[in-house]
Amino acid sequence: MVSGAEMLSVAAFLEGRYAQAFPSFGSERMGAPVMAFCRIDNKEIRLREPVLAPDALIIQDPTLLHQVDLFNGVPKRGFILINSTRSFAEMGLGGFALGVQQYRMCTVPATDLALKHVGRAVPNVPMLGGFAAITGVITLSSLVAAIRQKFPAAVAEKNVAAATEAFEIASRAKEMIDA
Amino acid sequence: MLKQTEGSRAVAEAIALCRPQVICAYPITPQTHIVEGLGEMVKGGELVNCEFINVESEFAAMSVAIGASAAGVRTYTATSSQGLLFMAEAVYNAAGLGLPIVMTIGNRAIGAPINIWNDHSDSMSMRDAGWIQLYAETNQEALDLHIQAFRLAEELSCPVMVCVDGFILTHAYERVDVPTQEQVDVFLPPYEPRQILDPADPVSIGALVGPEAFTEVRYLAHHKQLRALGLIPHLAAEFKKQFGRGSGGLIRSYRTEDAETIVVALGSLNGTVQEVVDEMRARGSLIGSVSICSFRPFPLAASREALMHAKRVVVLEKCLAVGLGGIVSDGVRKSLSGIVLNGYTVIAGLGGRAITRGSLTRLFEDAERDELEQVTFLDLNADVISYELERESKARRTGPTAEAILRRIGTVASGIG
Numbered sequence: 001m002v003s004g005a006e007m008l009s010v011a012a013f014l015e016g017r018y019a020q021a022f023p024s025f026g027s028e029r030m031g032a033p034v035m036a037f038c039r040i041d042n043k044e045i046r047l048r049e050p051v052l053a054p055d056a057l058i059i060q061d062p063t064l065l066h067q068v069d070l071f072n073g074v075p076k077r078g079f080i081l082i083n084s085t086r087s088f089a090e091m092g093l094g095g096f097a098l099g100v101q102q103y104r105m106c107t108v109p110a111t112d113l114a115l116k117h118v119g120r121a122v123p124n125v126p127m128l129g130g131f132a133a134i135t136g137v138i139t140l141s142s143l144v145a146a147i148r149q150k151f152p153a154a155v156a157e158k159n160v161a162a163a164t165e166a167f168e169i170a171s172r173a174k175e176m177i178d179a
Numbered sequence: 180m181l182k183q184t185e186g187s188r189a190v191a192e193a194i195a196l197c198r199p200q201v202i203c204a205y206p207i208t209p210q211t212h213i214v215e216g217l218g219e220m221v222k223g224g225e226l227v228n229c230e231f232i233n234v235e236s237e238f239a240a241m242s243v244a245i246g247a248s249a250a251g252v253r254t255y256t257a258t259s260s261q262g263l264l265f266m267a268e269a270v271y272n273a274a275g276l277g278l279p280i281v282m283t284i285g286n287r288a289i290g291a292p293i294n295i296w297n298d299h300s301d302s303m304s305m306r307d308a309g310w311i312q313l314y315a316e317t318n319q320e321a322l323d324l325h326i327q328a329f330r331l332a333e334e335l336s337c338p339v340m341v342c343v344d345g346f347i348l349t350h351a352y353e354r355v356d357v358p359t360q361e362q363v364d365v366f367l368p369p370y371e372p373r374q375i376l377d378p379a380d381p382v383s384i385g386a387l388v389g390p391e392a393f394t395e396v397r398y399l400a401h402h403k404q405l406r407a408l409g410l411i412p413h414l415a416a417e418f419k420k421q422f423g424r425g426s427g428g429l430i431r432s433y434r435t436e437d438a439e440t441i442v443v444a445l446g447s448l449n450g451t452v453q454e455v456v457d458e459m460r461a462r463g464s465l466i467g468s469v470s471i472c473s474f475r476p477f478p479l480a481a482s483r484e485a486l487m488h489a490k491r492v493v494v495l496e497k498c499l500a501v502g503l504g505g506i507v508s509d510g511v512r513k514s515l516s517g518i519v520l521n522g523y524t525v526i527a528g529l530g531g532r533a534i535t536r537g538s539l540t541r542l543f544e545d546a547e548r549d550e551l552e553q554v555t556f557l558d559l560n561a562d563v564i565s566y567e568l569e570r571e572s573k574a575r576r577t578g579p580t581a582e583a584i585l586r587r588i589g590t591v592a593s594g595i596g
Contacts, residue, residue, distance in 0.1 A: 006352045010183045010352070013182075020351060021351065046454055048447050049536060
């Protein structure tokens with residue numbers, strides 16, 4: 001999770017932008033809900049408060065949907081990406097996306113893609129591929145470069161493959177989401 | 180070279196560029212990534228002519244640092260929170276002996292209750308130990324201050340703490356410009372010790388000093404810090420000239436030119452304060468802020484100069500002097516001796532509580548109307564306080580306070596708010 005925010009910030013940096021990524025400083029134990037934040041701007045970022053109104057929300061563990069008020073602060077037309085093999089209708093969120101807030105929502109089977117390409121349930125990189133496709137805030141090539149900075153070559157290429165497939169899946173969904 | 184990296188990594192790279200010869204440290208959150216990074220650099224051969232010593236405790240870390248520095252080598256360590264308290268006796272000794280050790284503090288609260296998150300309680304507890312204390316606003320400044328710190332420490336023979344907000348800076352990835360080795364070598368010449376333990380030319384360091392001379396030794400330590408008041412801005416100016424960016428110095432003013440309300444803060448909080456100042460300025464408020472970089476020595480004259488024309492001063496503190504209120508406020512008010520204005524102390528961000536623009540805006544607007552108490556606790560949950568006080572008034576055996584409050588709040592995992 002924290003690495004995901006880090007790689008997102010590196011991708012933005014590689015595009016010449018300012019970025020700030022930081023963890024939520026939560027409990028240091030396995031299994032605890034963890035948040036990480038990333039701000040991207042064209043000027044230096046001075047603000048140090050946690051992100052309270054995210055333009056985009058990436059949910060890596062959909063089981064949190066029923067435990068925490070995850071969408072709190074997401075503005076109208078905000079982007080929401082959920083790691084799931086299921087559609088919104090199947091998750092019971094069918095009418096939600098079209099509701100008052102008109103969120104631009106997309107599911108990405110990120111854990112499956114990670115298992116397929118990387119061999120481990122590490123969904124953060126494919127989620128970033130989905131994020132790049134849906135939001136256009138960073139390009140896939142910047143993300144790929146950030147992944148290659150983060151990991152040793154062999155592991156990096158597996159993650160690049162996962163991110164690229166996630167990007168393609170989310171790109172196919174983009175037209176419907178933007179509508 | 181510009182790079183996007185973690186604050187701890189930026190500090191580690193700065194330290195490596197300063198060519199330390201001995202690094203000793205004991206891991207403690209949130210400082211750990213710094214010395215882990217340095218350990219890897221020594222092991223990997225990137226940082227040469229440096230001995231990385233794993234010690235068994237923070238007390239040992241500072242003791243080894245004292246020995247190494249007395250033997251005439253450039254010495255570095257880092258710690259946080261309880262680690263700093265555990266090394267406290269040796270912290271005083273390093274300053275008393277005049278050894279130019281540089282230490283990073285990854286600022287963190289002090290227990291009990293145990294808390295790993297950021298505030299300034301740890302470094303503030305050592306404010307009178309004789310070390311110079313510099314507080315970084317950003318990761319770039321954290322990097323830059325370490326380079327200045329070795330120069331400052333060695334010119335004065337006085338140890339320097341560089342205080343970096345734990346997690347908020349140490350764990351944040353942001354853009355930093357890492358200088359080249361050549362640039363740092365020009366700014367920071369090899370260490371020339373004033374005193375050295377040399378078998379060929381034996382001296383004794385650490386004499387027993389009685390009433391006949393103790394005051395004089397202490398006075399000279401004070402005098403050294405007063406000299407630092409001149410040297411710190413001089414080094415910041417020289418740094419700016421060579422590296423092309425402003426970092427360090429005693430204090431920095433932000434939009435204070437015609438300000439009626441001036442907010443004073445240390446460290447990373449200043450960025451958020453400046454955002455709020457801009458928003459309130461846009462709505463017509465006459466507000467500005469002052470960032471104190473050098474807390475020891477305390478820049479009394481610079482503080483007076485920066486604040487004397489304000490109608491009110493709000494000091495935001497990430498530390499509580501229990502039974503008094505503010506610690507930074509003491510210095511600020513002393514600097515304004517004889518000047519009549521309203522001074523407010525605000526305790527904020529204790530144990531990692533987020534300091535938000537919303538809370539600061541409400542606070543500063545209250546200050547503008549002079550509706551603040553002398554000491555205010557930002558975002559204090561009054562319901563929890565009154566519930567707990569009521570509960571304790573009704574029975575004798577009410578059990579531990581912190582646990583009772585957590586039950587009341589219903590916290591299952593630590594929140595950020």
